[in-house]
Amino acid sequence: MCLTGPVAQRGEIRSAAASNLSSPREQLPLQAALFTASGPAAPKEPVMHLDDAAELRRRYTGESRSGAKAELRRLPIGDPLIPRSSGDQEFLEAEVLRGLLEYPSTYTTRPFRVLRVIPQPTGMTIRFAADADADGLTDFVAWGLFPAGGEDDMRGIPGLRLVYAGHNRMDLGLLGTHARVRLEGVPSTSWREIEAVRQRAAGDAGETAPFRHPELTLGERAFTQRHSWLVEARRGTAALGSALLRRLGLFRTAADWHDMAGYTKYSDTFAFRMTFTKEMLTSHGEFLRQLTEPDCGIPVVQRMAACSCATGGTDCRLYLASQPPYEGRVELQFATSWDCSAGEIVEVLRYAGSPESEIARYVPLRPGLACRHDREIHGRTLQFLQGLAGSRRAQRAEVAPTGSAGRGTR
Ligand SMILES: [Zn+2]
């Protein structure tokens, strides 16, 4: 399997990058200079050293230092530090982000479990964190990304297919296109189980499981015909969705939340909800500054803000509109958790497999936090997660009685 798309697509990216250079915001001397520092093309521009460029890029991607440098060295001259995608590839990436935002919250210290993204001119890789909740991750891929439902209740990405699965890696493709997204860190055993669960569920319902089906399923066809306007609208905001996914790492490096969730609104809004303890609440303005940073950020402007920081509020929102060449909106929510919840938050993150060092970074523990709540208020999240894990195990054991369903995943 090759992640590189058709040559024509590469051409589109170059011309897009070239046209960007004519707009004031997109004057990107640093990027141009990075790759032409020794040539005559940019003698008066400031030169960004490869090390500095890699440091900047990895703030947005979460890549390792050496990984970011290797990717930068491979970039065509003139491409931004984080290259833009295009066409079907861009659409698939935006749909993957939509899947991440719409699937229920995951309780990890990584944004939607994502450890790093590796954006390339014609493809991308998403590396998931190795936490303890393998079944939660494969449930997300199977139900949150792959399509389910039909004409009026389609979820996931219509036309998404499995190109390869094995060795804790999956390559996803969009039917009838060259678009590909590689997922790394998806445990193969857990994936085989959930694929069997979905195959059986589809069989029981007289439907076709989408994973390897060579054409659109009846449900997918019915949905895309009836809601073609929605698919078109999502294509209109695909550039923004793809750009956000390619910068998902910023939601970790620039904000000290202990829980992150998301949602989408209408067909054009990508929304991120970050929850902080009071001590760790990230400055909204500082986050926005990094999100819109000229070399690696995205051009968005604040249309409206509902900030209650000054009055001790617990839920602030920024409403952002993207600027050309992007279309669509971004919503950022900065929520604050109760002081007395800190112990519970730590328990939940530990249970879900987040490393101790990560937990300690985002949840400062102070002794003697006063709690005025009824006892039943706390501890529910952990119970909920334990129940969910139990039902996942039972569901998988049903379809794989001789398989690995007895293994001790919580
Ligand atoms: Zn605020």
Ligand SMILES: [Zn+2]
């Ligand atoms: Zn309390």
